[in-house]
Amino acid sequence: MKTYYDPDDLKKFGKIKDFQPELGEKFFDYYGSVFEEGALTAREKSLIALAVSHAVQCAYCIDAYTEDAMEKGCDEEQMMEAVHVAAAIKSGSTLVHSVQMMNKYKQLSM
Amino acid sequence: MGVLTHKSLSAQKHELSEVDRQLELLKQADLTPFQDKLSETDLFPLKALNVDVFQINVGKMCNQVCNHCHVDAGPDRKEIMTRETMQQCLDAIDKTTCSTVDLTGGAPEMNPDFRWFVEQLSAKGKKIIVRCNLTIIVANKKYNDLPEFFKKHKIEVASSLPYFTSAKTDAQRGDGVFDKSIKALKMLNEVGYGKEGTGLVLDLVYNPSGAFLPPDQLSLQADFKKKLKTRFDIVFNQLYAITNLPISRYLEYLVASENYEGYMNKLVEAYNPVAASNVMCRNTISIGWDGYIFDCDFNQMLDLKVAAKGQHLKDFDIESLVNRTIIVNQHCYGCTAGSGSSCGGTVA
Ligand code: SF4
Ligand code: SF4
Numbered sequence: 001m002k003t004y005y006d007p008d009d010l011k012k013f014g015k016i017k018d019f020q021p022e023l024g025e026k027f028f029d030y031y032g033s034v035f036e037e038g039a040l041t042a043r044e045k046s047l048i049a050l051a052v053s054h055a056v057q058c059a060y061c062i063d064a065y066t067e068d069a070m071e072k073g074c075d076e077e078q079m080m081e082a083v084h085v086a087a088a089i090k091s092g093s094t095l096v097h098s099v100q101m102m103n104k105y106k107q108l109s110m
Numbered sequence: 111m112g113v114l115t116h117k118s119l120s121a122q123k124h125e126l127s128e129v130d131r132q133l134e135l136l137k138q139a140d141l142t143p144f145q146d147k148l149s150e151t152d153l154f155p156l157k158a159l160n161v162d163v164f165q166i167n168v169g170k171m172c173n174q175v176c177n178h179c180h181v182d183a184g185p186d187r188k189e190i191m192t193r194e195t196m197q198q199c200l201d202a203i204d205k206t207t208c209s210t211v212d213l214t215g216g217a218p219e220m221n222p223d224f225r226w227f228v229e230q231l232s233a234k235g236k237k238i239i240v241r242c243n244l245t246i247i248v249a250n251k252k253y254n255d256l257p258e259f260f261k262k263h264k265i266e267v268a269s270s271l272p273y274f275t276s277a278k279t280d281a282q283r284g285d286g287v288f289d290k291s292i293k294a295l296k297m298l299n300e301v302g303y304g305k306e307g308t309g310l311v312l313d314l315v316y317n318p319s320g321a322f323l324p325p326d327q328l329s330l331q332a333d334f335k336k337k338l339k340t341r342f343d344i345v346f347n348q349l350y351a352i353t354n355l356p357i358s359r360y361l362e363y364l365v366a367s368e369n370y371e372g373y374m375n376k377l378v379e380a381y382n383p384v385a386a387s388n389v390m391c392r393n394t395i396s397i398g399w400d401g402y403i404f405d406c407d408f409n410q411m412l413d414l415k416v417a418a419k420g421q422h423l424k425d426f427d428i429e430s431l432v433n434r435t436i437i438v439n440q441h442c443y444g445c446t447a448g449s450g451s452s453c454g455g456t457v458a
Contacts, residue, residue, distance in 0.1 A: 073325035
């Protein structure tokens with residue numbers, strides 16, 4: 001194993017079933033159902049997935065959902081806006097925790 | 111992202127302007143042969159069902175040099191159909207019961223005999239489709255009245271528009287193409303095209319600006335309708351989402367951008383036997399500018415002539431064409447991926 005990430009490994013995702021078929025099967029069934037057209041369109045779900053991929057910083061997911069979003073008819077502007085949503089929530093969640101820091105600061109200060 | 115060269119592969123003397131080189135490259139890819147895929151569902155040999163559509167390529171000359179063009183068309187291409195060959199087309203059409211004549215190019219309107227040809231076809235009462243690249247309408251004063259001419263002959267206009275923004279459109283079709291296309295669409299709308307109740311059909315053709323597959327046709331159509339209406343007050347009838355086939359300039363793009371292997375794998379993985387049973391070549395024949403007959407416009411560009419008795423209009427033999435076996439190759443995977451692809455959009 002020369003690298004931790006290999007783009008070709010993405011194609012082997014299905015192989016996780018080799019080590020635990022039953023749970024793997026259940027996961028892929030669930031995964032497939034989640035992304036079906038529902039109350040949200042398949043395109044909206046793809047953009048959410050793209051944003052979450054960035055939030056969890058998964059190289060495989062970014063690769064897969066960039067392509068998926070393009071194949072769902074999204075353009076670069078929409079895709080970047082989705083990533084900004086993830087970034088805003090991530091930075092917002094960091095900053096909103098500073099209220100806790102401020103509370104503690106005030107508690108410890110004279 | 112690609113850079114538009116403004117020259118056809120042929121003018122650049124690019125190795126991929128040669129058919130043999132393209133076929134060699136398609137063969138090299140380490141993929142299941144298309145005919146084996148067809149065999150899995152008893153579709154090989156692939157047989158024609160009828161000849162309902164005559165798709166006629168009246169020449170490779172075009173005012174644009176799009177990045178993905180499977181014709182390798184452009185202003186530097188001089189191959190165009192003569193009136194004599196058009197007459198042979200008309201004679202051949204008379205020997206069939208075809209319902210539709212689909213005119214393509216290049217920019218078909220640049221052929222000096224285009225209007226004459228349309229008038230003859232119109233007199234035969236056939237449904238006529240013109241694959242209009244839109245910008246030709248505003249390219250020169252002499253083309254400004256095309257919307258009126260189309261209307262007079264109740265032509266169905268099918269026009270490429272890869273996206274409702276200029277960035278994506280211009281990246282594929284050339285700088286300024288989006289703005290000119292919008293202008294032309296407005297001119298078509300003005301004479302009634304795309305408007306309810308007029309019977310004048312204006313369809314748009316989407317193809318991906320890159321190495322990915324097209325989105326779902328209906329959802330994309332809804333998006334296009336909404337965006338074109340609100341942003342530009344433009345209306346149209348249907349949107350066809352078509353897949354780019356790995357030949358000519360699109361093949362060159364795939365190779366140069368190192369997407370060739372990935373794209374071919376994607377097409378093979380997305381193979382859909384339902385789409386395969388509905389491929390357009392089963393009810394179409396394609397005529398080249400010089401009168402040769404092919405299964406489709408793609409086979410025409412690869413110089414894969416029909417496997418029928420008469421391979422040229424002068425020996426036109428409808429019986430043999432209706433009963434022919436279609437010549438397939440690895441590029442055919444482009445017609446069978448996902449919901450399938452044809453000149454009329456998805457097929458499955
Ligand atoms: S894709 Fe159409 S408009 Fe573009 S160069 Fe080819 S023939 Fe011309
Ligand atoms: S490329 Fe032509 S011959 Fe091949 S499946 Fe498509 S329409 Fe038929």
